[in-house]
Amino acid sequence: MRTPFTRIAFATLLALPLGFGPALAQESPIPPGVLDTAKVPGVMAKAVDGFIRPGYHRFHDSATAMASAMGALCAAPSQLSLDGARTAFGSVVDAWSRIEIVRVGPVLEGNRFERILFFPDRKGTGLKQVQAALAKSDESATSMETLKDKSVAMQGIGALEFVLYGTGAEALTAEKEGYRCRYGAAIAANLQRLGGELATEWDKPDGIQAAWKTPGPNNPIYRDEAEAAKELLGVLVHAAETVRDQRIESFYKGDAAKALPHQAIYWRSGNTFRSITANIEGIRDLMDQSGMADLLAEDNRSVVSSTDFVAHSLARVSGDIEPDVAKALETPEQVAKLDFLLLNSRDLILRLNNDLGGGIGLAAGFSFSDGD
Structure with a gap:
């Protein structure tokens, strides 16, 4: 049975808008779902x-x-x-x-x-x-x-x-x-x-950073702005998938009795949740430092703030879990926090993949895992 902590926290996240925000009175020059190619190089440079x-x-x-x-x-x-x-x-x-x-x-x-x-x-x-x-x-x-x-x-x-x-x-x-x-x-x-x-x-000014900053027909890696934007968004989506699939589900899939604490990353040193928190903070920092909101139409930028809210909530909870994985799995309150991570890490993936991806000009449901 899900504890009150999980029910309340998860309900709070579910209350966030999964779709796009209401249109502003002034029409944006770039409509929702269309990539603003002129802004891509700047976003890549900031990343x-x-x-x-x-x-x-x-x-x-x-x-x-x-x-x-x-x-x-x-x-x-x-x-x-x-x-x-x-x-x-x-x-x-x-x-x-x-x-x-x-x-x-x-x-x-x-x-x-x-x-x-x-x-x-x-x-x-x-x-x-x-x-x-x-x-x-x-x-x-x-x-x-x-x-x-x-x-x-x-x-x-x-x-x-x-x-x-x-x-x-x-x-x-x-x-x-x-x-x-x-x-x-x-x-x-x-x-x-x-x-x-x-x-x-x-x-190196003429190395990988140049490829990221100057997409175009002469770029050996990113032939246009869309490819560059996909790479950046793909980094975020894959990171969120890794947190769920390789960091949490590697040892816990929702049943504490069947958990495998010694399969958790850094379990010996007690750094499992410190690492997961840093993974999530990395996702937040990359979204913020790159200015990915600039790729969204003005009336769609709440997508970034709502996604960041989910990520911030995940980081806050993972940073508050008992460092000893085995001990955490023995305490109902700590298991509730693991449930929170398991459930809402999925939400983070969907927000990045569908909402943010669709908002910057990729079709909703775009699958980075398939390399499309």
Whole structure:
């Protein structure tokens, strides 16, 4: 039975207008449902300069701080230095979770995305490889130069989480320059490298940012403004789908008795809901920083505000859930919050895909998942 929390909160969201707002007295020069092509380059430019580039720089900075914290832990192991490394890890999770919603461009080249985050790992491939490296004390995993050529599952945030929080993590406070710590330091250095590469690629004036900012017949990626707008909206829709399908439903599908808490992302470190919140805040930030409302007719812009309201509500609830996933699944009040996320993440997908998509000139029901 749905709790009062869920009924009230969900009813509030359902009260929002799913369609377009009432027409204003003055007719808009661009009617609802027709893409204002003249404004697309400006919106794409703001997405790049206001969200994407700062996002990758923030991730690079957090990974740099992570590498420094691991160096300090290895040099002077103690509970204090371990706590410092774990705090830095949480910042990495937060920074990556905000920008990981951009699953296009340089992050897909050379398997960078999977090198940073190998998830979901349904068969436990990554876990087995990390455990094997720790059991054998494979020295080739303690240098970024050799680690980067190994399995992607061994060199990213998930692997570092196990080093810091998994079975045997207590060794990090007991041995100076120990193997486990040096492996973790190599992972952090690899994340720093990847973050730097992504920031550099997006900073190049004649690189991917130019493709985003100047759609047209001479653009090898976006031949016109419609293709560019579809890419931007597709980023938002896919991000919302990922939150529901890979972040929430990976461990909870509506029945707490059948939930799989150890399938949740970052469950060991208690960063599951911090990451989900950052994913959702990333969606909100991208909508806001890009000025996507500019692509809508004047009397249709309430679509963006209502969509943002749903996203804000989701972020508020996910940020207020018990960090320990297993404990959250044992408490009716916490399960009610999970139900809220499950139900309303679907609403967010529909608002982005149908309302916002239709409002900027794509047919309602446009399926980004099919690549149309």
